[in-house]
Amino acid sequence: MKTCRVFLVLILCTAVVLGGTGCWDQTELNKASMVTGMALEPGDNMKYKVTFEIVNALETDPNKGGKGGTPTVIFSKEGNSIAEATQRINENLERMILISHFRVIIIDERLARKGINQFMDVLQRNRYVREDVIVLVGKGAPASDFLKTVYARGLYAGYKIQTQVETYRKVYGGVPRSHLFDIAQALLTEGRGLLLGAITISGDVEKSESLDAIKTISPAAVVKMAGAAVFRGDKLIGYLSNEHTRMVMLAGDYVNNTLFAIPGPGGKQTSPGGIDVQFYHMHAHMHVKMNGDKPKIVVNIQGDGKITSIDRNMKLTTIKGYETIEQMTSNYVNEQMQETVSYVQKKFGLDVFGFGQHYYRYHFRKFKPIAKEWNSLFTRADVEVKSNFTLRRPDLKTQKVEKEQIGP
C-alpha cells in the first residue's frame, strides 16, 4: 500500500514537471541574443519589414571593453506578418533572440497612416513583450534609421531612446505617455484620441551607422523628440509640436514638472525682459458639462514652483512682487492652453485631451447619446482655463543683481 502511494506521488510529480518549465525550455545566455529595439516599416516586397536591434553583449562589457566592434547589430527581415518576419530573423542571425528586453518599438509613419490596429495584436498577445515597452512613431525617416544612430556612450539605440523619452517627459512633459498599454487603453476608451510619442532624426543617418560617427564631438545624427503623433482611431493624421503636446498633457494631469518662459513686455516671444518659472507638483482637473448643444469645459491648473530667472527689474522684497509674477504666469499658461485647444479644434477636430473621456466617466447617461458626435461637438466647445500658481522660493537671489539708483 505504501509503495503504491509513493509511486502515485512520483507519477503526480512527474506529471506536474512535464507541465511546467523543463530542461527543454533552457536558453543559455551565450546562445541567445537580447533584442533591445524593434522598428516596423512597410516592406518593399512583402507587407512588413521588421528591424531588430540586437545586442552584441561582448562590446557592452565596460570592463573588457570589447574588441572595438559595435555594441549592437541591426538585422531586418520582411514578412507578411510581424510574427513571420520575427521568426525568419534567424535566416541572417545565428542565435535565438530574447525579445523580453525590448526597450522601444518604433512604428514607421507610412505604416501608422494605414492604421496600427492590424498589427498590434501580436505585440499585445506575446507573453514576452512587456506592457510598459515604449511605442513611438518615427517622423520623417524610415523607422529602421532610428536604430542605426550610434550614440557616443556606446549604448544601444533602444536604450538611449527609451531613457530619453522618459527623461524628457519627466523634466518638460513634451511627449505623451506612450506605453504599450496606453495604446490599448486609448483605443478602448470613448472620447479620447490616441497620442503616441513622435521622434525624428536630425543629421545624416548614413554617416551615423559607422562607429566613427561617435568619435566626433557633435554626433552625425541625433534622435530627438518631436512631440506627439495624433491618431484618429488607429490611423495617424498628424503631429503636435512639443509645446502643444506639453499643454495637452498638462490638461490631462500628466505633467508633473515643467518650465514656462514668460516673454517680456512687448507681447512677442522674443521681447526682452522675460521671466522663467519652473513648476513642480503640478495638478490639473477638468470639468465638462453640456451647455445646450455646446460643451462647456473648465480646466483648472495648479502648481508649486520657483523663479528660475528674471531678466527685468522687479521688486521681490514684498509679497506683491511674487503675486505679480504668479498672475503673469497664470495669464501666460491660460493663453497658451487656449491657443493649443483652438489649434487642435481647428487642425484635427479630434479630442486628444480626454475631455470626452472625463464626461463619459462622470456623466455616462448624458454622454451616451452624444458619444458618436463628440469630436464634432468638441470642435465647437468653449474652453475656460483657470490656473492658480504658487511661487514658493526665488532660489538664491531675491532680486536681479542691479545697482540701485542714488538720488532723485
Added chain:
Amino acid sequence: MSTEEQSLTGEQMNSLEKVKKQLKQVFGETTDLAVEPVDVGQYKGLMCYLTTMTNSAFIMEHVVKKLAMSEHKEPISKEETFQQLEISAYSGLSHQTLQNIDDVMFKIVLGNAAIFIEGCAQVLVLDVRTLNSRSIEEPSTQNVVRGPKEGFTESADTNMSLIRRRFNNVKLRFEKYELGYLTHTAVYMAYLDGEVDEEILKQVRETLSSSHIDSLFDSGRIEEMFHSKGKGIQLFPTVYSSERPDAVCSCMINKRIAIIVDGSPFVLIVPTIFPDFFQSPEDEYQWVVIGVFSRWLRYFAFVLSLIVPALYIAVTSYHQELIPSVLLTSIAAQREGIPFPASIEILLMEITFEILREAGTRMPRLVGPTISIVGALVLGEATVQAGVVSNINVIVVSLTAISGFVAPIYTFGSKVRFFRFGLILLSSLIGLYGLVLGCCLLMVQLTRIESFGVPYMSLFSRWDKRRVT
C-alpha cells in the same frame, strides 16, 4: 580472568604475595603499573597505582608522607590501623574502602592508588588522579568580540567547573554515566533541577544508559546517537554543540540539558530548535538592536547560501525576462565565450570551493598560506582570465561560500551546504519551478523535525508542553 583469584574476597585476600600475583595477572607486563611495598604502622603493606594517571610528586606529598606519619608507638590491631589511616591520615583526600578486588582494579585504572595491608580484608582506595590537560583557552569556534573568552577543554572536570562557576545555585546537577565498553568514558549530564522537563530528562537518561558503543572519543558520537533517535529522515542537525561555557549556561537556563563528554571540548545541548543555530552568545551582550540585526542577518545569509547559485542558474538559463535589461546585458557580456552552460559552470566552481575548503581544514598549519594563494589567485583569477568561468559566477560562488560560514555553529553550515547542491540540480533541470519545489521540500522537512519531542520550529510557534511526549 576467570581464574579462582578473581573471586577472592575477605579473609582469603590476606597475603600480599597473592595480591601481587593477581595484579600481574590482570595488568600483565604494563610498565606504568607501580607496585610499591610500604609500611603501614607495624604492618607490611602494598601501594599500587598507574604512574600515567597521576604524578609522583603528588603521591609523595599526599600519600607517602602521611603514611610515614601514621606510625604508632603502641601496637594496635590491623583494623584499628586501617581506621586510623582512613579517618585521620587521608581525611582530606577523596577515598573509598573496598573489599572486592575487581572493583579495586577498576579504580586503579581510573587513576586511584590502592593501599593493601597484609592480612587485612579491606583495601583503601585513594583518588590521586592528576592529569595533565590543556589549560583553558579561547574557543576556536564561535568566536565573539565582546564576551567571556573561556572555552571548554578536553577535561570533563574542568568543563564541569566552568559551568558550576557560572551557576552558584544548589539546583545544578551533574549525573555521571559511563559509555563505551572498551573505554569507559565518563559522560556527564548537567541540568538545573526543577527547570528541566522531566520527560525529556527521562529520555536522555534512557538513551545514555542504553547505548552499546565500544568507544567514545568525542561528543560527536553522542550527537549522532541523539540525532538518529528522531523519526524519519532528519536533514537538519537536532543537537546543538558549543565550545563556550556561557552559551551552554544560557541554554541551560532555558530548560535545556547539557551533555559533557570527557575528552571532548564540545558540550552538547538538547533539545535543540532551529533558531538556536542562528544565535551567538554575543547577541545578548550588546545593544539589543545590533543583536537583533545580526541575528536576522544570519537568517538572511542562510537563505542566500541556500538559494543564490540555484537562483542564478534558474534565472539566467530559463527566465531571462526576470533580470533587469542592463544587468542582463552585463551578465551576457561576461558569459560570452564561456564554453560551459551556467549550471555546469556553477557546479564546477562549487566543487572547487568544497575541495579548497576541505584542503584548508585538513592541511598542516604551516602550509596554510599556500591554499589561499592557490585558491584565490590561481583558481579565482586565472579561471576568469582564461575564460573558463565568468566573473559573475565567481561572485555568486564566493557570496554563497561566505554566507555559508555566517551560521555560528559550523556543523549547521556544513549540513546546509549539501542542500545547495540539490537545489542547483533541481533548478538546472526545471528552472525556477525546481527551486521553489526544493524550497518547499526543505520547508516540509523543517516543520516536521522534532528534537526530544520539541518541534524544530518552536520559535515560530509556542513551546507546547502537551506535545512533549
